[in-house]
Amino acid sequence: MPRDTLDVVSDETLLVLYANGDPAAARALTTRLAPRVLGYATRLLTDRAEAEDVTQEAMLRLWKMAPQWRAGEAQISTWLYRVATNLCTDQKRARRRRPAIALDDAPEVAAQSGSAVSSLMQADRMTALHRALDQLPDRQRQAVVLRHIEGLANPEIAQIMDLGIEAVESLTARGKRALTAILAGRKADLGYDDDADEREAV
Amino acid sequence: MEDDLELDALLAKAGALPVPPSAALTARILADADALQPPARGQLGALRPRIGVLGWLLELAEGLGGGRAVAGLSLAGVTGLFLGVADPTALQSLTALIAGDMTTVGQMDLLPATDILWTEN
Structure with a gap:
């Protein structure tokens, strides 16, 4: 063909x-x-x-x-x-x-366009995200990655993980809360305070 | 990282970044695929004419499971025809043999009435 x-x-x-x-x-x-x-x-x-x-x-x-x-x-x-x-x-x-x-092997991703500073910031944020993901329990990490990074729907995730849809929703929600808590301590390092300042200035 | 919006945006950015396989990994995967790929459908396929009775027969043979399956079906058909047409005397001798009537063993005729197969009307 x-x-x-x-x-x-x-x-x-x-x-x-x-x-x-x-x-x-x-x-x-x-x-x-x-x-x-x-x-x-x-x-x-x-x-x-x-x-x-x-x-x-x-x-x-x-x-x-x-x-x-x-x-x-x-x-x-x-x-x-x-x-x-x-x-x-x-x-x-x-x-x-x-x-x-x-844990130095954060995913190698294709280079994206943009300024050097923003690329570095972006890379730092991605590394931080992957390190935070690595701290989650396995099932929470799988659910969060499938839902929010791979972009799958909950019924498909339920099939993949052999769970009910409610269990998937619960895992995803708990995983996101845990990620937020882990990353909260690094907000300034990752430049989120600068972003907030820029938004306020605008 | 106070709200979900920032986390959602970060996760979405992670999802948008491709993780391309290296050329070496692609080669390994394709080598596995090549080694495990079943042969192209049937050896008959290469010989099959696109049209005509022969093409139809080859298609039918392939559909039935190939040359061996067709040979088996043919043998079963011929055997069934023989059992239906042949005189049952031979089978009577066989059953007598199994049942213990040894007196007929020497007279057993495996094709007692084959001439009816080529008798012209």
Whole structure:
């Protein structure tokens, strides 16, 4: 199937094409899904190398499962987030059994345009956010990342986390409160006081 | 960080920042995909003409599960036809053998009336 046609078909159709031997389907699925899994895993693990391993393993399971995929039963992205969540949980458990590692591996994100100062401020804020996220209990962190960073709806998060929707709402709310409390002490460091001053001046 | 608005904005900015996979990771993922990809649908597919009776037959054979499945179905059909047409004497001899009537063993004729298969009317 031509590549530009693959760009508009659903994930499920691509997976069927892959299972039927279409060589271009795997690349299209990888381009579409791997960045999402990698971003999610990086935010949960705060370690790029571990997140890459999780991404490769999650995609590997997708390839293995492709011939048995039952159409209409679930969204592929939901299934993949669920696999990635479980793999990250396993990775964290394994990490606890190993000596502690330094938390210097905040997610590497693509460079954004803007002045050097604002870019640095932005980078500081992101690092602070990821460190704060890392202090949350696992389930709260998963719920907050899925809802507010990955932008998923609560019913989809409930499927991924195997919870009820109310439980997801509760986890998200508690996670945000905890994040606010953790980041409150760093407000001045992160330039939020300057922002408030600028808003008042305007 | 006094209100949710600032946190929401920070989280939204984090979500907007892409985390692109490295070329090495993409290569690893695609190598796995290549190694695990099932072969293109059926060997018959490459030979299948786009139109015509042969194309239709190959499509049907593939739909039934390939060459082996078609061979099995053909054998089962021929066997069923034989059992339906053949004289039951042979089976009587067989059942007698199983039931213990050993006197008919020497006379068992496995194709006692095959001539009816080629008798012309």
